[in-house]
Amino acid sequence: MDERPLRLAAELSIDYLGGVRDRPVGATSSLDELRNALSGTLQDEGEAPDVVVETLARLVDPGLVASAGPRFFGFVIGGSLPAALAADWLTSAWDQNAGLYLSSAAAAVVEETVSTWLLDLLGLPASASVGFVTGATMANFTGLAAGRHEVLRKIGWDVETRGLIDAPAVTVIVGEEAHATLFAALQYLGLGRDRVIRIPTDGQGRMRPDELRAALAAGSGPTIVCAQAGNVHTGAFDPIGEIGRATRDRGAWLHVDGAFGLWAAASPELRHLVDGIERADSWATDAHKWLNVPYDSGLVFVAEPAAHRAAMTIGAPYLTTEGAAREPYDWTPEFSRRARGFAIYAALRSLGRRGVAELVERCSLLALRMAERLAEAPGVELLNDVVLNQVLVRFLPADAAGDPGAIDAFTHEVIGRVQADGTCWLGGTTWQGMTAMRISISNWSTEDVDIDRSAEAIIRASREAAATVRAG
Ligand SMILES: *Cc1c(COP(=O)(O)O)cnc(C)c1O
DSSP: OOOHHHHHHHHHHHHHHHHTTTSOSSOOSOHHHHHHHHOSOOOSSOOOHHHHHHHHHHHHGGGOOOTTSTTBOSSSOOOOOHHHHHHHHHHHHHTOOTTOTTTOHHHHHHHHHHHHHHHHHTTOOTTOEEEEESSHHHHHHHHHHHHHHHHHHTTTOOHHHHOSTTOOOOEEEEETTOOHHHHHHHHHTTSOSSSSEEEOBOTTSOBOHHHHHHHHHHOOSSEEEEEEBSOTTTOOBOOHHHHHHHHHHHTOEEEEEOTTGGGGGGOTTTGGGGTTGGGSSEEEEESSSTTOOOSSOEEEEESOHHHHHHHHOOOOTTOOOOTTOOOGGGSSSOSSOOOTHHHHHHHHHHHHHHHHHHHHHHHHHHHHHHHHHHHHSTTEEEOSOOSSSEEEEEEOOTTOTTOHHHHHHHHHHHHHHHHHHOSSBOEEEEETTEEEEEEEOOOTTOOHHHHHHHHHHHHHHHHHHHHHHHHO
């Protein structure tokens, strides 16, 4: 075997990660530069594997975003814990097909173990089933597919065999602030993005439970309610305990999108944010976000395994089940797939129960530190209660006198300057009609100094933007 490309890849990876703290956080080359470097026709003859690896690494480098590093605060991304990354390298080397017990007994059993650990860690029912999917989008899809199965089964309709055409209508209720990918999941499931009932939210983006009760009382028939643990803007949690009581009373299915927020359940200090979450019917989260496992790695948990399995299983004559083994293909929308359990196993063992709690608590404390640093500066308005790892701010130009258009434009300008500066990276958004800067802290390697350096860079950008506005 030619070892050179593999050793080279390990070396290049280690060098990259060794320098990730010191490189500009955003990409440094333009779209055109990258296209010029990477396009061209495919040659007739193949090239030496080590040359290919070296060339790829060199050509893509200026287009890489240092999201593995400590000062990437855009979206909720997270890096990769060393043990998880190493296990992920092995996962590729082992090249297991995790779809079947027979094609990887190791992957199937590791998934069993990881499932038990996760249910315990997150305080979910020990009897729940677990699916290892690509991300929270597919975790939402899978949880909602299980819900679709169950609410229709209860009124005598088998949706897996008969489909949705001519089926009794299913009412889907979501919070006004549900994540965009939840609507994508509804779209894939034939439940429709726009036929949902949207429940108004409060100033932090939390679903209002009184409004939910009113909507539940007004309707009847099979119903699925989607709540959220962790709003991507504010980090706020829908009042899941109250929502759970309302859905139970009505016999509705409750799905919780906890792509990053569900990890609060692993922390004794933050667990109160998800009080009552164990009463839901399905839960979605990501390991590739806050658990700091490499992409792709999402997780779905379903309280009623029969509904989960009915919605996902693939039947074929050659798919014989090996005795008591858990068949991975029963619980995910894919058949052949990556053995996602190995990296999660490594992440959980390297952190331990306490380490997971500390990771979530540390990031949340760093978010508070960021909010405090920024709020000390003139002209920075904090827009959210920092309850988790999200900070939402906007920037007020000195002479705007409350003019919303001028504040939006100025905030937009500051965000652009921070991105170009490269000390840290974060993105813009629109929150309740206002342009805002979103800061998400979810990387295991972020430290106090990273927050302080980044806050300084943000404040500097806002000072410079103010100076240009005055000069112009
Ligand atoms: C990130 C996110 C998703 C989508 O997760 P992917 O892993 O990107 O598929 C869904 N919901 C929320 C709240 C998120 O933050």
